Amino acid sequence: MPGDGGERCGSIGGMSTTGAREPGWVQDVIWWHVYPLGFVGAEREAGPDQAVVHRLGHVAGWLDHAVELGASGLALGPVFASGTHGYDTTDHLRVDPRLGDDADLDALIAACRERGLRVLLDGVFNHVGRGHPAFRAVLEHGPATPTASWFRLRWPDGADAWRPGTEPEYDDFEGHSALVALHHDEPAVADHVVEVMTSWLDRGVDGWRLDAAYAVPTSFWAGVADRVRARHPDAYLMGEVIHGDYAGFVAGAHVDAVTQYELWKAVWSSLNDGNFFELDAALTRHGGFLDSFVPYTFLGNHDVTRIASRLTDERHLAHALVVLLTTGGTPAIYAGDEHAFRGVKEDRAGGDDAVRPPFPATPRELSPLGLPTYSLHRELIGLRRRHRWLHTARTRTLHLANEQLVYEAVGDGGRLVVALSVGDRPAEVPAAGVRVVLAGNAEVADDRVRLPAHGWAVLEG
Template sequence: MAWYDEAIFYHIYPLGLLGAPKENSYDGVTHRLKELDPWINHIKEIGCNALYIGPLFESVGHGYETTDYRKLDSRLGDNKDLKRFVKKCHDKGIRVILDGVFNHTGRDFFAFKDIKENREKSRYKDWYCNVNFGGNNEYNDGFSYDNWGGFNLLVKLNQRNPEVKDYICDTIRFWVSEFDIDGLRLDAADVLDFDFMKALRAVANEVKPEFWLMGEVIHGDYTRWVNEGTLHSVTNYVMHKALYSGHNDHNYFEIAHTQRWLDGMGGSSGQGFKLYNFVDNHDVERIFTKLSNKAHFTPVHILLYTLPGIPSIYYGSEFAIEGRKEKFSDASLRPALNIKDYKDSVKNNPATKLVAALGKVRSETPELSYGDYKELHLQNRQYAFSRNYDGRSVVVTVNNDDNDCMLTLPAGNSVEYVGALFGERITVNNGCIQVCVKANSGEIWVPAEKENKKKKLVELQTITEAGKISDASENKGASGTKEKSDTHSDINGIEADSHTEREEFEPSYEETSESNPAIEAKMNSMAESKKNSKIDSQLNSEAESRSDSKGNYEEGVIAGLQEAILAIMEKNGYVTDQMRNDVYNNTHHDSLVNWVKSFIR
């Protein structure tokens, strides 16, 4: 049993929360990180015992185009600030994991700058993938290279280069010795080289007992990444999607089917792997925004805290704040918040009160961390399962209907159960319990032992209204000017859109309760065909249009490709003048085609 087996995470995107400028001017240090100190007590108060915070290191803009892996972003402070912050978290019993952005660097990274200066003579020319001195790019470097997501702002590292591998491994050692961190979340883990990840796991085993590696993976067979040789966990995007759409569609079959599918990979409960569960993060819309019926905030979070896996709360969502992906800005997903605006939220905000209560129940109920999963009842609007561990059984019930519902469910060896959230006591009769599940709510039924007979419970309320967002967070940064979407959020928006396309082809969970690899493969094929045909249609249309106006087919094709790229960019976020110029300055046909294809991978 490791610390992460019982972890409840809080997730902070620091550049957003602290209102840092969108662009790094490199003209000095601003000690913003100390402003997170009051949040440490809040994190503890709502029952979280681990913090995922990042990106943190020096970068050009959004944090994922790293300039220096060994220096805290100057918009946040210096290395002393980070060391002090981690210690304050540890003093409160909170573990800390950081973003490890090792798939790519920014163009200001020392190795890439050396290539620009020395070209073929650079000793770092093999640090990046497919550097071609016979090509060019939109920056007119006089060479081309592989990137991430179609953006040459993010230069793809050659993870098979031993020097790169050693440099990153030494960076992890530095972070542990300098800041005493407890683990890493690996950005874009689904495109990292597997041998590279094995090297990272070897370093994790070396630097600190129970050093945790968690990877950002969208979908696929999670056991490819989660095993003894690579990572401890990955982001559970399939359950993320099921949790909100299963409620919006009044379809608990989707959630139950997803859990069966995860169990089929090799077990996501008991002694199996534990995935990183979440209902929102810095790349997707807030859960309160996504829910059609805001009262479903309660059953969604009950499931987040009780289904197999490691639960995580994204900063601000415990207040039920809104956050919507917009055409010209993703800033509302990463707002600046002032904790003073949420004073006494655990007492006065129904959403915060619920999250804090769930944190307390989770920390006091080992069955929810270690127990196996058994489905007890499944209908479109009602769902029940048990988590069983060490001879005890905890029963979870949820209801997405507007009416109360009575359920009769098999129980464990206890003679009496108590609702951990609402306090109702029920007796086991003939091996079963009969429970009333309140409308748009749920309950966690735990065996009524002597120690919890007089347990003091909080009064939970229906959640119907969004939480307050401070004035400072209304798309404004430190300069007070309205912020625009960053490139990385645009990229993730593209990936999220691709994921949504795929979901349109998933079978109804009322029609099939078992996973079918053939259907899954067909869905992927159909989704990919639809995306490709959509892009091809757009390219042909744009090319023909521009060709007619110029009277030159070749110029029309180039112009059509450029317009198609801009159209996709605009769909996923704000397009700056620089980004637009980068597209128009690229007149290389093959480069433009590869750029378009990168959006649909």
């Protein structure tokens, strides 16, 4: 296990009470997640001699909005040089010129520091773009080039028969030929990833989201993570994992967390179907994950349909947010969701554009129609920050029906009760020991809670 970098969250002998290795500062983080290329309205593709356009200041101009929202960290999507969407990296050590230059990113990091915001970068280390110098060298110089071992290549007629202009077949990422898969058994690849991660940590960032982490052997991540933490023991390392053995991945990869897609899906699916049994099952599994690590939780990100578009009844947006902010996890708010942005992801070229839109120059230019959702986010984020123990809280179901769910969240001596209803009629549900409504709308009497139609409440004893 990597060396301890100081005080750890709820630590007992260097290990947190969840079994996680995460740094202590993560307990208080609520991320505001930005996809920079879309946020600043950058060109869809970088030109061959792309001029530097200093746009990262546009993101910096929204940091006060993030602070006022209640966020304590900025989770940035890809900021490194790439050909198109940022996930086809061509230089991990240079800022994408469509966003600016290294000085612009340094200034953004400094602006975050001034406001007490942590910074998370998005690292794409499963694959690179075809324009990456390591792959360009292969195309230009053939199998003898030193970086040929970085990739899983198959040469027509064998490597010995190579002639200039001959291109190899290669493994790619999920059938996307523009994304050339790296060979993770090659030590030079691990050396490169460690160099990239430590270089930006040296410059002041706090951690990394590891893109497509599920596609990379956990043994690779474990070796990289151990080497990175030898220099930066307080770095937060979180992997993108869609499904599968979350806890096994965290343990095998030596990372702090993975993306909690199971809970994300159960939240909107249960609300849409009027089937809280699905959410109850997901919360049970979620509690099991918390025994060994604290998942990265969310309702939206740059890869999925906006939660306000996913839900079939807009009244249930509050219910979804309540679940996110009253259950264990490290929560993230995808920029725009706090103003009920709409956007549907489509499976086609440009199908992500609707969920990755440009933002106006300042928050004052947003439509006032989103202000009620913004106010709700502030209220519930404030509630979570006043109950720090929610970071590792376990939930226990007190009442379960198709259209109603009551659960308690407990941890470190604290207890909250959450009551949710998606029915068309008022509902009365049991909730022993509660007396005070902290948020939402409910009447409390004799260990019962009465909710209006499509109502919700967060309560305290």
